[in-house]
Amino acid sequence: MTWRTSRLRDKRRILAYLESDEVYAAYAIGDLEPGMFDQSSFVGAETGGHLRGLILHFRGLDVPALLLMGDPEGVGAILKTELRPQRVYLTYRQEHELIAAQFYTWDEAVPMWRMVVRPEGFRPAGQQCTRLGTDHMSQLKQLYAIGGADAFSPAQVQQGVFYGVLIDDDLVAAAGTHLVSETYGVAAVGNVFVHPGYRRRGYGTAATSAVTAELQTLGARLVILNVAQDNTAAIHTYERLGFERYCPFFECPIATAIPRPADT
Numbered sequence: 001m002t003w004r005t006s007r008l009r010d011k012r013r014i015l016a017y018l019e020s021d022e023v024y025a026a027y028a029i030g031d032l033e034p035g036m037f038d039q040s041s042f043v044g045a046e047t048g049g050h051l052r053g054l055i056l057h058f059r060g061l062d063v064p065a066l067l068l069m070g071d072p073e074g075v076g077a078i079l080k081t082e083l084r085p086q087r088v089y090l091t092y093r094q095e096h097e098l099i100a101a102q103f104y105t106w107d108e109a110v111p112m113w114r115m116v117v118r119p120e121g122f123r124p125a126g127q128q129c130t131r132l133g134t135d136h137m138s139q140l141k142q143l144y145a146i147g148g149a150d151a152f153s154p155a156q157v158q159q160g161v162f163y164g165v166l167i168d169d170d171l172v173a174a175a176g177t178h179l180v181s182e183t184y185g186v187a188a189v190g191n192v193f194v195h196p197g198y199r200r201r202g203y204g205t206a207a208t209s210a211v212t213a214e215l216q217t218l219g220a221r222l223v224i225l226n227v228a229q230d231n232t233a234a235i236h237t238y239e240r241l242g243f244e245r246y247c248p249f250f251e252c253p254i255a256t257a258i259p260r261p262a263d264t
Contacts, residue, residue: 001047003077008042017044017051021069023116023246024093026188026224028056028067030181036060043083045074053078057085063254068092072099079103090255094248106252111229115243119216123242127206132162132174139171147193156191163210165203173203175211180218187220192234205237212241
């Protein structure tokens with residue numbers, strides 16, 4: 001099979017391909033937003049005149065993200081000829097693993113679930129939460145520091161939706177967003193964390209519910225989240241709210257490109 005690889009700049013064409021698997025591609029769809037698009041490189045692989053594989057390289061993170069999507073042979077053609085950044089946060093589905101391993105090495109591949117809820121399937125929790133803003137930044141930083149704070153950035157509060165549970169003015173639980181795309185109607189919930197001393201009281205469920213409800217009010221037709229496959233408690237929490245498991249995939253927090261023969 002002959003593959004033709006090229007950089008993609010036409011948002012309509014990129015979107016049409018991403019929508020073929022829009023739940024898995026939700027983050028990439030959000031990266032079509034102005035500002036995000038400028039930090040993104042979309043590269044496609046065509047055969048027979050049809051786009052059948054795509055890689056997104058998003059440079060707006062400390063460790064840039066690399067998303068693999070579509071036909072594994074097409075993905076391999078892109079990595080071979082067009083795009084192989086040195087150090088990335090790699091996301092791929094099972095069918096891409098053998099191809100990815102030809103071009104990257106990693107210490108850990110974390111099995112994940114992509115979960116999704118649509119407005120008609122959402123089952124909100126009844127507990128009240130507090131809308132969090134920049135005036136809660138210090139409390140958010142302190143709470144997330146307990147859990148490692150590896151996915152939290154203050155800019156997310158300014159640009160996204162955050163809710164929390166306050167007990168005697170102490171923030172004991174919070175949930176927020178990684179992505180809000182009003183243009184394309186997709187959003188991603190993240191930064192869900194409950195202080196260890198306040199778990200099993202429904203606080204994480206309540207905060208996640210409040211964030212999801214506001215996202216849907218803003219017009220999100222898809223609200224997604226990522227959760228480790230071995231985190232059964234979190235999975236059950238999300239399922240109670242109506243989230244469904246869509247597809248398994250893998251995250252490699254640090255993947256390093258294997259040098260080309262000419263580079264050694």
